[in-house]
Amino acid sequence: MIRFSNASKRYPGGQEALSNVSFTIEAGELVFLTGRSGAGKSTLFKLIPVIERATSGSVIVNGQNVSAIKPAAVPFLRRNLGLVFQDQKLLYDRSVFDNVLLPLSFSGFTPREAARRARAALDKVGLSAREKLNPIQLSGGEQQRVAIARAVANRPSVLIADEPTANLDADSAEAILQIFLSFQQVGVTVLIATHDLALIGRSGKRVLKLEQGRLVEGGDPA
Amino acid sequence: MNAWLSQHAQAFRGALRKLAMQRASSLLNVLVIGIALALPAGGYVLLVNLQGVAARFSLEPQMSIFLDAGAKPADREALEKALRTDARVGSFRFVSKEAALAELNKTEGIAEVAAALGQNPLPDSLVARLRENLPPELDALAADLRKRPGVGHVQADSGWARRLAALIEIGRMTVAFVGLLLSTGMIAVTFNTIRLQVLMQREEIEVAKLLGASDSFVRRPFYYVGALQGLAGGGVGLAILAGGLALLNRGVLALSETYGSTFELSFLAPGDALAVAAFASVLGWLGAYLSVSIYLRGIEPSYSP
Numbered sequence: 001m002i003r004f005s006n007a008s009k010r011y012p013g014g015q016e017a018l019s020n021v022s023f024t025i026e027a028g029e030l031v032f033l034t035g036r037s038g039a040g041k042s043t044l045f046k047l048i049p050v051i052e053r054a055t056s057g058s059v060i061v062n063g064q065n066v067s068a069i070k071p072a073a074v075p076f077l078r079r080n081l082g083l084v085f086q087d088q089k090l091l092y093d094r095s096v097f098d099n100v101l102l103p104l105s106f107s108g109f110t111p112r113e114a115a116r117r118a119r120a121a122l123d124k125v126g127l128s129a130r131e132k133l134n135p136i137q138l139s140g141g142e143q144q145r146v147a148i149a150r151a152v153a154n155r156p157s158v159l160i161a162d163e164p165t166a167n168l169d170a171d172s173a174e175a176i177l178q179i180f181l182s183f184q185q186v187g188v189t190v191l192i193a194t195h196d197l198a199l200i201g202r203s204g205k206r207v208l209k210l211e212q213g214r215l216v217e218g219g220d221p222a
Numbered sequence: 223m224n225a226w227l228s229q230h231a232q233a234f235r236g237a238l239r240k241l242a243m244q245r246a247s248s249l250l251n252v253l254v255i256g257i258a259l260a261l262p263a264g265g266y267v268l269l270v271n272l273q274g275v276a277a278r279f280s281l282e283p284q285m286s287i288f289l290d291a292g293a294k295p296a297d298r299e300a301l302e303k304a305l306r307t308d309a310r311v312g313s314f315r316f317v318s319k320e321a322a323l324a325e326l327n328k329t330e331g332i333a334e335v336a337a338a339l340g341q342n343p344l345p346d347s348l349v350a351r352l353r354e355n356l357p358p359e360l361d362a363l364a365a366d367l368r369k370r371p372g373v374g375h376v377q378a379d380s381g382w383a384r385r386l387a388a389l390i391e392i393g394r395m396t397v398a399f400v401g402l403l404l405s406t407g408m409i410a411v412t413f414n415t416i417r418l419q420v421l422m423q424r425e426e427i428e429v430a431k432l433l434g435a436s437d438s439f440v441r442r443p444f445y446y447v448g449a450l451q452g453l454a455g456g457g458v459g460l461a462i463l464a465g466g467l468a469l470l471n472r473g474v475l476a477l478s479e480t481y482g483s484t485f486e487l488s489f490l491a492p493g494d495a496l497a498v499a500a501f502a503s504v505l506g507w508l509g510a511y512l513s514v515s516i517y518l519r520g521i522e523p524s525y526s527p
């Protein structure tokens with residue numbers, strides 16, 4: 001469950017990137033976040049794993065107000081979230097498998113269990129056969145799927161993705177959407193920030209729309 | 223406990239990976255640390271050996287009063303009475319020239335020399351233990367005694383022994399000072415190595431933190447790198463020291479043989495050697511700790527697509 005209550009974010013020296021945003025995503029829901037470039041999608045995304053903190057208001061994730069969380073507790077919060085970044089943030093000095101293994105290496109799993117989970121995650125995104133390759137050897141869509149496998153390897157209850165289908169053709173984007181839908185079906189709460197209105201239309205899911213930092217669609221009634 | 227162990231095992235493996243990734247510079251660092259360690263450790267070994275030598279001689283102030291060959295028994299009695307009543311003198315004993323020769327004959331290599339002389343060249347003497355250890359007092363007493371009839375020569379034995387003790391003290395200070403400087407150098411070497419590694423692995427660190435790696439998870443492998451590098455450097459330093467002593471000992475043995483002795487410089491006691499290696503490891507850890515504390519602070523994962 002994710003709940004924003006009058007959350008605002010002003011970057012140091014900048015204008016307000018998010019203004020009084022309030023919305024609720026129930027556990028197990030899949031919701032899209034949309035808006036033009038610069039509307040504040042990534043800013044909203046960053047408040048959830050506390051890459052940035054809300055300047056005012058609160059951000060509640062699974063019952064915990066993360067905008068007031070202690071720095072020492074942030075790693076534990078992030079381990080329980082699945083994060084897919086717009087620029088993927090894959091490491092190109094290691095194999096696909098080792099990329100997926102990374103978040104498992106510091107979550108207290110035995111090496112055997114970690115390896116098992118990494119394989120299972122790669123299997124879910126259909127990349128089992130390519131685990132030994134370097135991500136640089138994969139296509140954009142495949143790299144995106146590696147990023148998703150890494151995000152879900154820890155089996156998080158909340159999965160958030162920033163532009164996971166950017167620069168992908170319609171078929172690849174559809175394949176990615178199907179992966180997210182399959183996670184929703186097993187009870188994962190999913191938030192996807194995207195420009196891709198066609199994709200949103202096909203899915204028939206709820207949409208949150210940002211305009212210049214204000215939520216103009218899908219928010220809590222004021 | 224199990225989780226704790228496996229975290230450390232993981233950090234240890236990570237550290238080995240980091241070291242292996244830059245094999246050449248790791249080896250160079252180990253060598254530099256080894257050399258930096260061998261110098262003060264070598265100084266310490268020499269001091270310990272020198273102290274062993276010095277300890278064979280009493281540092282208590284002694285005075286030998288040699289009698290003239292023609293001294294009369296009355297002179298000796300008067301002298302003994304004066305010593306008994308002098309507050310500066312603790313105790314004394316008479317050493318006849320025969321006893322002195324017998325004592326000397328026990329010393330290796332000298333017996334032949336004495337035998338070659340044919341007759342006993344040594345005078346009777348009185349050896350006094352003194353209460354005072356201050357040079358002016360000793361000099362005053364020696365001057366008093368020298369004026370007495372029948373006294374040939376007065377010698378304060380403690381002079382050179384005290385000089386040796388003072389020299390050892392200077393040596394100890396020098397070793398401590400050099401040790402301090404080179405320890406700082408060792409910390410700096412590790413500090414810089416870790417700084418470079420942190421900067422090189424910036425991306426990996428950022429991603430790991432974004433995905434929920436704790437600070438200590440990120441830091442730990444670097445600590446192990448520092449400690450392992452220090453430990454290896456300690457081992458190399460001890461090896462250099464052992465090699466250096468073996469070389470020196472050839473010369474020392476040749477020299478001491480000319481004195482009829484088999485004196486050799488001995489290596490560090492096992493406990494001391496262990497302490498040296500542990501110390502190097504701690505310095506490496508400290509260098510890593512300082513470096514990581516400074517350079518990891520700058521790496522907060524940012525994300526601005």
Ligand SMILES: Nc1ncnc2c1ncn2[C@@H]1O[C@H](COP(=O)(O)OP(=O)(O)OP(=O)(O)O)[C@@H](O)[C@H]1O
Pocket residue numbers: 011012014017035036037038039040041042043044526527
């Ligand atoms: N780190 C930052 N420091 C200062 N201003 C920032 C920072 N990140 C974003 N902003 C500003 O905040 C506003 C919202 O940016 P944000 O990245 O959230 O937009 P977005 O909706 O994700 O856009 P896009 O679709 O292009 O990714 C923009 O005006 C941007 O310039």
Ligand SMILES: [Mg+2]
Pocket residue numbers: 041042043086162527
């Ligand atoms: Mg964005």
